[in-house]
Amino acid sequence: MAQADLVVLSPGVPHTQPMLEPAWAAGIPVIGEMELASVFVKAPIIAVTGTNGKTTTTELLGQMLKNSGKRVFVGGNIGTPLIAYADGAHGVADVIVAETSSFQLDTTVSFRPATSVLLNITDDHLDRYAGFSAYAESKWRIFKNQEPEDAAVLNAMDATVVKMMETHALRSRRRLFSHVPVVQGARIQKDRIAVVENRRTTVVFDLAKCHLVGPHNRENIAAACLAALEHGATLAGIQQTIDTFRGLPHRVETVGFVRGIRFVNDSKATNVDAVKRALECFDGPVVLILGGQNKKGDFNRLKTIVRQRVKTLVALGEARDEIVTALAGDPQQGVIEAGSMEEAVAKALSAAVAGDVVLLxxxxxxxxxxxxxxxxxxxxxxxxxRLA
Known part of the structure; x- marks a missing residue:
C-alpha cells in the first residue's frame, strides 16, 4: 500500500483501519468512491444524508425532477454507485441525486454538492464511531465545500441539527423545513407543505392524496420539495409525485392482514429513532417486534413511546436480553421473547386482536x-x- 499513488475505499471499510497507516505515513491520499466519482461528474449533485429517511427522500426527489422533464441519475448509497455514472454507463443527466452516508462523507475531500440535504442526526452506527459527536461531525461534512451559490436544506426541528447550525459556519444558502414558521424554506402542516420566501408563502403543495404515512414522511417530502425547486422542478411535477409516490419496501409497509390484524414491515428501522418514528404512525394498539444485532443503541430512549403506544413487545435476536432489561415494565402487557422470526410473528399474532397493528x-x-x-x-x- 505504501507504493500506491492513491487509495480508494469502499464505504464499508472504516477510514480508521490500521491497515491504512502505511498510506497515511507516506502521505498517500486516502479517499472514497464518492469523492473519486465527483471529480469526473459535471452535472450538479444533490446529496441527501441523515440518520433516517435518506432513501425515501432521494427517491422522492428523483421522481419530482423526472416528472418535471429532467434527465436524472439517482444512486449513490442506494442502487447504483456514483462512480458508475462517472464511468459513462448511464448516459448524461441534467442533475444527480445521490444518497450519501456518513461512511462516504468520512472519505470526502473536495466533494461539493450544489444542494446538500440534512434530514436529521440521531444515534446510529455508534459501533463504528468514537461517539455521537464524531458521527454528527461526519454528517456535517456534507456542507464542508459548499459556496454561497449552493443550497443547504436542513431540518430546523432536529435538536442536533439546530445545535450544529449554531456552532458551525455555513457558506451556502439555508433552506429550513419545520412545523413552525421559517424565513426561507418550508412550513410543514398536517395537510400541506407551504414553501416560504422571506416569511411569505409562495407555493403550497397538497398532501391530501399522499400515500406516505407519519410525521417523518412529511419532513421527507418537505426536504425533497425544497431541493427539487432548487433544480428547476415544476410545481406540477412535484405535486404529481406527492400524489402518486407509494413508498419503498421495508419502510412502514403494510404486508397483509390476518384476522383483522394489520402486519407492517419496517425492517429498515435499524436504530432507535426510526422505531419512534414508526410508532408515531399508529393511533391504535401496537404489538412491536424489536431486536437483532444492536449497534450500541440505547433502548431506554424508547421507554416513553413504548409505554404510550405498545400493547405487547416481542424481543428477538442477539439484543433481546438488553431489550428485556431496558423495557420490561413499559409495554401494557409486557415483553415476550422469541428465538426466530417465525416464533416472533406467531407470538405477536397471539397477543393481538382485530384492529391492532403488528409492527416489525x-x-x-x-x-x-x-x-x-x-x-x-x-x-x-x-x-x-402464509398465515393470511
Whole structure:
C-alpha cells in the first residue's frame, strides 16, 4: 500500500483501519468512491444524508425532477454507485441525486454538492464511531465545500441539527423545513407543505392524496420539495409525485392482514429513532417486534413511546436480553421473547386482536439472523402471507 499513488475505499471499510497507516505515513491520499466519482461528474449533485429517511427522500426527489422533464441519475448509497455514472454507463443527466452516508462523507475531500440535504442526526452506527459527536461531525461534512451559490436544506426541528447550525459556519444558502414558521424554506402542516420566501408563502403543495404515512414522511417530502425547486422542478411535477409516490419496501409497509390484524414491515428501522418514528404512525394498539444485532443503541430512549403506544413487545435476536432489561415494565402487557422470526410473528399474532397493528421495527441491524434488512423484511412478509 505504501507504493500506491492513491487509495480508494469502499464505504464499508472504516477510514480508521490500521491497515491504512502505511498510506497515511507516506502521505498517500486516502479517499472514497464518492469523492473519486465527483471529480469526473459535471452535472450538479444533490446529496441527501441523515440518520433516517435518506432513501425515501432521494427517491422522492428523483421522481419530482423526472416528472418535471429532467434527465436524472439517482444512486449513490442506494442502487447504483456514483462512480458508475462517472464511468459513462448511464448516459448524461441534467442533475444527480445521490444518497450519501456518513461512511462516504468520512472519505470526502473536495466533494461539493450544489444542494446538500440534512434530514436529521440521531444515534446510529455508534459501533463504528468514537461517539455521537464524531458521527454528527461526519454528517456535517456534507456542507464542508459548499459556496454561497449552493443550497443547504436542513431540518430546523432536529435538536442536533439546530445545535450544529449554531456552532458551525455555513457558506451556502439555508433552506429550513419545520412545523413552525421559517424565513426561507418550508412550513410543514398536517395537510400541506407551504414553501416560504422571506416569511411569505409562495407555493403550497397538497398532501391530501399522499400515500406516505407519519410525521417523518412529511419532513421527507418537505426536504425533497425544497431541493427539487432548487433544480428547476415544476410545481406540477412535484405535486404529481406527492400524489402518486407509494413508498419503498421495508419502510412502514403494510404486508397483509390476518384476522383483522394489520402486519407492517419496517425492517429498515435499524436504530432507535426510526422505531419512534414508526410508532408515531399508529393511533391504535401496537404489538412491536424489536431486536437483532444492536449497534450500541440505547433502548431506554424508547421507554416513553413504548409505554404510550405498545400493547405487547416481542424481543428477538442477539439484543433481546438488553431489550428485556431496558423495557420490561413499559409495554401494557409486557415483553415476550422469541428465538426466530417465525416464533416472533406467531407470538405477536397471539397477543393481538382485530384492529391492532403488528409492527416489525427492529431498532437493530439484521446480521445476527439474516443477510441484511431486506432479507429480514422478506422473511417477515413470507410468514405473514402464509398465515393470511
Amino acid at each position: 421495527s427492529p431498532a437493530c441491524a439484521s446480521f445476527d439472523m439474516f443477510d441484511n434488512y431486506a432479507h429480514r423484511g422478506e422473511c417477515f412478509r413470507s410468514i405473514v402471507e
